[in-house]
Amino acid sequence: MNTPQELDCFECGKGSLIPKLVDITGYRHGEEFTVIVNGLQCPACGLKTIDNEYSGEFTKLVSDAYREKHGLLTGAQIREARTRMGMSQEKFAQYLRVGPASVNRWENGKIQDEAMNELIVLKTDLLTAINNYQFVKQSAPVGSEIAAFGFCDGAIGVFAPFAEAQFRKPPSVFAAEAFSTMEVYAPLC
Numbered sequence: 001m002n003t004p005q006e007l008d009c010f011e012c013g014k015g016s017l018i019p020k021l022v023d024i025t026g027y028r029h030g031e032e033f034t035v036i037v038n039g040l041q042c043p044a045c046g047l048k049t050i051d052n053e054y055s056g057e058f059t060k061l062v063s064d065a066y067r068e069k070h071g072l073l074t075g076a077q078i079r080e081a082r083t084r085m086g087m088s089q090e091k092f093a094q095y096l097r098v099g100p101a102s103v104n105r106w107e108n109g110k111i112q113d114e115a116m117n118e119l120i121v122l123k124t125d126l127l128t129a130i131n132n133y134q135f136v137k138q139s140a141p142v143g144s145e146i147a148a149f150g151f152c153d154g155a156i157g158v159f160a161p162f163a164e165a166q167f168r169k170p171p172s173v174f175a176a177e178a179f180s181t182m183e184v185y186a187p188l189c
């Protein structure tokens with residue numbers, strides 16, 4: 001039978017580390033974020049450290065604090081958008097045209113860049129996709145080819161071949177990849 005093993009404090013050597021919630025500071029892209037996580041604390045010297053079992057959780061919490069500050073989707077929000085569309089991580093990666101491991105990494109704390117964040121929103125949020133479609137439509141030269149289309153596998157697309165030539169420097173609403181094809185997607189069904 002396993003019994004929890006008491007760890008002597010590696011800082012002072014006088015106390016035994018006690019499991020409790022602790023506030024620990026982590027760093028992302030040079031910014032610091034203090035989060036509350038399951039950890040260990042020494043009653044003698046006050047040392048706070050993360051319980052190894054929760055180091056993955058700590059990574060996620062710090063990344064999500066960064067994402068919230070910078071208006072990016074959190075790992076849980078990415079997972080929510082993916083499952084709302086009924087996709088596995090692998091299928092979602094194909095849908096976004098990224099490597100198969102990327103989605104898993106984002107959901108577990110690797111921070112997506114801003115362009116990728118915009119692409120995820122465009123491809124998973126219907127209102128954003130519709131707004132984008134309206135924007136493309138308004139920007140279209142008279143008589144140019146533009147069409148919106150829906151797929152029952154959960155997507156709406158905008159086909160606008162004029163746009164690639166017109167928007168060499170795309171407005172920020174277009175993520176880099178969405179811009180190159182001018183297709184945007186969001187769940188319909």
Ligand SMILES: [Zn+2]
Pocket residue numbers: 009010011012013014015042043044045046047
């Ligand atoms: Zn100590």
